[in-house]
Structures are given as C-alpha cells and as structure tokens.
Amino acid sequence: MHKPQCQNIIAALNLFNIKVSEELNLSVKTGNLHNDSRKVQLGDIFCAIKGTVENGDKYIESAIKAGACLIISECAASNEHGQLTWSSHKKSVAILSFYQLNQSLFELAKSYYHNPQDKMRMIGITGTNGKTSTTQLVAQLLSSIECEAKLNQQCAIIGTNGAGVFDQLTPLANTTPSATELHQLFYRFEQQNIEYVAMEVSSHALEQHRVNAELFDSAIFTNLSRDHLDYHGSMENYAAAKRKLFVANHKQIAILNDDDDCVQQWLKTWPEDQVLWLYGRNERIAKNKHYVLAQDIQHHLAGVTFTLNTHLGSVEVSSRLLGDFNIDNLLAAIAVTMVELSQKQALLSEFLQSLSKAIAKIKPIAGRMEAISGEGLATTVVDYAHTPDALEKALIACKEHCKGELFVIFGCGGDRDKGKRPLMAQAAEKHADHLIITNDNPRTESPEAIVNDMLTGIANIEQARLQIVLDRKKATIETLDRASANDIVLLAGKGHEDYIIIGNETLSYDERKVVTQYYQVNQTADEIKTKSNQQLHNCGVNK
Structure with missing residues (x-):
C-alpha cells in the first residue's frame, strides 16, 4: 500500500486555522500519521497527544530518531495554537503546537487521508456483548448476498479479532484503533475497493474521541450489562458512552435490540427525526416502521431454525449457529444487511429468500466458542x-x-x-x-x-x-x-x-x-x- 503525500497535512491543518510554512519542505515526502511513536517510520508525521495516562511529548525524541518529518504536539493553552518551533535534535524537525489535538485528531486524520470512509458504507456496532460476532456475521451476510448478485462487493471488519476481510484478519492492539490507525485502515480498504466496513466501537473509543458518531451510516446497539466500570464509574456513565454512537441526523440509521432494558429507556426519548430499526423477539416491535423479529424458535443439534418476520414479510431461516446469544447477533446482522442493501435498491419480499440462503451459509465465529x-x-x-x-x-x-x-x-x-x-x-x-x-x-x-x-x-x-x-x-x-x-x-x-x-x-x-x-x-x-x-x-x- 502506498503512503499518502505528507503535503496533505497542509490542507488538513488549514481546517484548524494553522498555516504551515513552505520551509517545512513536505512536498517530496510520503508518510502516515501516527500517535504511537513506536510505529513511526521514515517520512511519517507524529501526533503527540496528551492521553489519560501518558503525555505524547515524552516520545517526540524517539519519533524523530525513527524518521518523523513533522511533529504535531498538543499544547495546553489556546494562544499557543499554531506556533512553530524546531527540535534540538541534529536532524532539525518542525514541531507544530495544536490546541486540543486529541479531540480533533479524528477530523485531522480524515482530512489527511482524503476522506476514504466517504467512499464506503460505514457500519458501527457497540454493546457489552455481541460486537465481534455481529460484526463478522454482517460481513458474511453482505459479502454472500453481493456475491450471489455477482457484484462481488466485499465487507471489511475492524474489531477484537483484527482488521481486514473475513477470514483474512490482521491483529489489532485495541478493539477500536486510534484515530490515526483507523484512517490508515480506511485508506487501505479504499485502495482494495472495499464497499462496506463493519466496525466494533468500544465505549472507550467513544469517550476518548478515537471515533466520531457522524462516521457511521448504520449504528447498531446489541446490549448493555456490567463491564468497564473501572473506567466509566457507573452503569449510567457506561450507557451514556454507548449512546454517543447515535446521532440524530438524516444520514445515520439506528438499529437497536428492543429486548434490552437500556434500549427501552432510550426509546422513551428517542429523537423522531432519526430513522430507527428494531430487532428482537417481542411482537411489540412490529408496531415500528422497520423491524426484524424472530418467532417460533427451535433449537436442535445442528443449530437453530425460526420464522423471520419483517416489515417486508416472513421467511423460514435455518442457521448452524447455536445459543440464544447467536439469535440476537444474527437478528442484528440481518437488520444491518437489509438496511445496507436497501440503500442500493428497493427491497422486495423476494429478497427474503436470498437472505435465507445466505443465513444458511454462515460460518461459526472464530474465538467466540x-x-x-x-x-x-x-x-x-x-x-x-x-x-x-x-x-x-x-x-x-x-x-x-x-x-x-x-x-x-x-x-x-x-x-x-x-x-x-x-x-x-x-x-x-x-x-x-x-x-x-x-x-x-x-x-x-x-x-x-x-x-x-x-x-x-x-x-x-x-x-x-x-x-x-x-x-x-x-x-x-x-x-x-x-x-x-x-x-x-x-x-x-x-x-x-x-x-x-x-x-x-x-x-x-x-x-x-x-x-x-x-x-x-x-x-x-x-x-x-x-x-x-x-x-x-x-x-x-x-x-
């Protein structure tokens, strides 16, 4: 994968009222953005952010030694924003001060890589349990149906098990990567002509501005139960962090698990102007304009069968996946698939037959059982x-x-x-x-x-x-x-x-x-x- 031109940073910084001097001589260099000095290579740009645990300024020297051509350092005062200094290292490197860099890093990286995610359909999945399975089920369903239609459009994955297309994942350090690493992945996927990206979104990533909710065309919530209270402090704070994935605009479609108690609380004040899909097993969701409902569930030695009821009609489905958790994950993936494909064409009742065939082909999820x-x-x-x-x-x-x-x-x-x-x-x-x-x-x-x-x-x-x-x-x-x-x-x-x-x-x-x-x-x-x-x-x- 070729790297972007470092001069891209000039236009990106302009968005934040920082004018970069021509003396930086970035026009002949190519490189990636990094906020981890250990990943910096010759020609890269290092973003030294002030994190919750460590200050990136500590690693400026090591980034320069690794070959960084520019340092963007988070400053404490707004009047320092845009100031330029030079390192004392024998390889004199420019250091630009950037106020609230951590909060702005996502948008900075987005501009630097020329908005690669805008060329793909972005799917974000959050929840305590089910993120990994749902993400991989979405990838399988979308890729299978696209293949059957001879479109051969692939769905990439970003999450706990790694990043890439299904069955070809490379490991990641975090469920949701940093803003700079995330945009490197988007850039790579764009070059691979990926159509969809299904991505796990952790509560930590939402709180730490590693990802913006506006990124996602579809946003899915699986469930909420106790976890990460060492970080969030309370279940209320934890739920509020998850809620940040959803934005009330006409672009994003929300897909929620109606069987979850947290969702029932959210629905009491859900904004009317956000398109809402519900999935679950309670017949009440049939009152919603868009729904995916599992009924007549039968567990057996080879998997599960159930009647899939939707606003388009009904179809019998059979899956090799087992356990009630898998039904929830599968319903979420079905809803996402219907949402995404409906953006390309008007879905008719006949579509459900193709969906049923794709569900039957789903492979078990690696590492989840x-x-x-x-x-x-x-x-x-x-x-x-x-x-x-x-x-x-x-x-x-x-x-x-x-x-x-x-x-x-x-x-x-x-x-x-x-x-x-x-x-x-x-x-x-x-x-x-x-x-x-x-x-x-x-x-x-x-x-x-x-x-x-x-x-x-x-x-x-x-x-x-x-x-x-x-x-x-x-x-x-x-x-x-x-x-x-x-x-x-x-x-x-x-x-x-x-x-x-x-x-x-x-x-x-x-x-x-x-x-x-x-x-x-x-x-x-x-x-x-x-x-x-x-x-x-x-x-x-x-x-």
Whole structure:
C-alpha cells in the first residue's frame, strides 16, 4: 500500500486555522500519521497527544530518531495554537503546537487521508456483548448476498479479532484503533475497493474521541450489562458512552435490540427525526416502521431454525449457529444487511429468500466458542466470556446439553473493575458443578487479592466444588484429567487471545493449543475431533 503525500497535512491543518510554512519542505515526502511513536517510520508525521495516562511529548525524541518529518504536539493553552518551533535534535524537525489535538485528531486524520470512509458504507456496532460476532456475521451476510448478485462487493471488519476481510484478519492492539490507525485502515480498504466496513466501537473509543458518531451510516446497539466500570464509574456513565454512537441526523440509521432494558429507556426519548430499526423477539416491535423479529424458535443439534418476520414479510431461516446469544447477533446482522442493501435498491419480499440462503451459509465465529472433543474424554469449550452476564449465558448453554458434570475454569482481570469479581463467582456457583478459579490477566495486581475478591461472592460454597489453581495451564490440565467423557469443561475468559498478562509482561499463552496438545498426548491425533459450534450440541455461546 502506498503512503499518502505528507503535503496533505497542509490542507488538513488549514481546517484548524494553522498555516504551515513552505520551509517545512513536505512536498517530496510520503508518510502516515501516527500517535504511537513506536510505529513511526521514515517520512511519517507524529501526533503527540496528551492521553489519560501518558503525555505524547515524552516520545517526540524517539519519533524523530525513527524518521518523523513533522511533529504535531498538543499544547495546553489556546494562544499557543499554531506556533512553530524546531527540535534540538541534529536532524532539525518542525514541531507544530495544536490546541486540543486529541479531540480533533479524528477530523485531522480524515482530512489527511482524503476522506476514504466517504467512499464506503460505514457500519458501527457497540454493546457489552455481541460486537465481534455481529460484526463478522454482517460481513458474511453482505459479502454472500453481493456475491450471489455477482457484484462481488466485499465487507471489511475492524474489531477484537483484527482488521481486514473475513477470514483474512490482521491483529489489532485495541478493539477500536486510534484515530490515526483507523484512517490508515480506511485508506487501505479504499485502495482494495472495499464497499462496506463493519466496525466494533468500544465505549472507550467513544469517550476518548478515537471515533466520531457522524462516521457511521448504520449504528447498531446489541446490549448493555456490567463491564468497564473501572473506567466509566457507573452503569449510567457506561450507557451514556454507548449512546454517543447515535446521532440524530438524516444520514445515520439506528438499529437497536428492543429486548434490552437500556434500549427501552432510550426509546422513551428517542429523537423522531432519526430513522430507527428494531430487532428482537417481542411482537411489540412490529408496531415500528422497520423491524426484524424472530418467532417460533427451535433449537436442535445442528443449530437453530425460526420464522423471520419483517416489515417486508416472513421467511423460514435455518442457521448452524447455536445459543440464544447467536439469535440476537444474527437478528442484528440481518437488520444491518437489509438496511445496507436497501440503500442500493428497493427491497422486495423476494429478497427474503436470498437472505435465507445466505443465513444458511454462515460460518461459526472464530474465538467466540471453540470445542475440542475425543473418544473417552470430556468436551472442552474455549469461550471469551469475561463479564458476569456473558459467563452466566455461556454456562446456561453448556448446562442444557451436558450429560455429565459441568466444570468451569475462570478468573478476573487485574487493574480492572473489581465490582464484577464476586458477580462472576456467583454466576459460576449457580450454574456449574465444579469451579476452578485461576489467573486471567492479573496484570499488576496480586492474583491472590483478585481471588479473594471473587470469593466474597461465594462465601457459603461447598468446598468440594471449589479449587483455586492460579497457574492457568496447570488448572486446565488437572481439570481435564479429572473430568469424564460425558462432562463439559468450560474455559472462560481467553477465547481467541493468545497471551496472558502477568505483572507488566505479556506472555504467550494460547488456550486452544494447550487443550489440543492435551488431547494429542492422551489419544492418537486422528481421534481428535475439533468441532465448530454447530456440532457442539449447544454447549457454547457466541458473544
């Protein structure tokens, strides 16, 4: 991918009343914008923002050494805005002062990369659970229907599992990247002729101005349950952060989960001029002008079937996805697909048949529920559940289809919301036969202190049901040794992640590999059956 011309920054800065001197000599240079000095390469422009934890000015010197041709530094006073100084480094580099750079970085990057997102349909998805699955379901549905129509328009993904087209994702550091990295992705997608971008939008990104709500043509809300209170402070603040994704204008279409309590509160004061789609399982949504409703739901060993009722009509659908969570995620993806394709053509009732065919082809979501099973051994489910609500739903789904006993191996993250720790333990006590508490990214906190917080929620548990094994790999192997063929072992919290954070170190740890290697040791390789979730008999749930 070729880089944009650095002289683009001249016009971008003009939007913020900064006139750049010709002596900067940017016309012969190409480069990207970065606000992470570690990513700066020769010819790039470094944006030194004042973050909540660190000040980017600390890294100006390292950015210059890496080859930055210009520094844009956030200043504290408005009267410093636009001032130009030069670094004392032997490679003298201009440093431009920019007042409130962090808040303006999204628009600055947008202008620098020549508004690539305006050439694509932008889909934003927020919520506590369901963002990753819904994003990938949207990509599959849109790409499948476009392919069937011989248009071959692709949908790219940005989120927890990475960025790129479905099944070809490159890793990202954050669910929602920084404003500069985000626009690099948009720029790349534009060059690849991507038609749609389905993007997870975290509450942190909305609060930190990494993304603007006006970016999105369609905005989706999945649900709200306890998470990130270490950052937001209260559920009210958390909900308000999610609400920032939605703007009352004639461009954006809002798609909301009507079954969620938070949505019911929002609907009481929802602006009349914003186009609204509702999805869910309650017949009341049929009163809305645009709706997607699941009825007559039937779970079976191969997946789920239900009647899809919409304002266009009804159709029977069948999916290999399992669990109630997946129905919610699928309904959201169906609504998005209908919204986006309706922008190209008038949708007729016949369209529902094409939609039904595309739903039947959907693949399971990587990292959101993986199961490994073999003759004579317990079934292991690796799942990303790391909130009380997600853990409870994963356990319920496993329990419904477990012939033996249900084991759960789980922990809570360090340096994060302490209030959810006893709630996680309570969910496990309520639904599992055996609880094994272990490490899950303790970070700089004492693992023992985290466990003690969790134990306050299950003070009266029978001790025979509880084990504490801080070494996660040891906990996994010992539990698999202990479990019988009809049992299920739920490994909750890591999902797709291939690391664990202990202290300030990020250590390699892939839970799926640990389990696979266990099976390889305990039986011949050709007996190992790695099952996708449609084969798992409903013992896992996507989030």
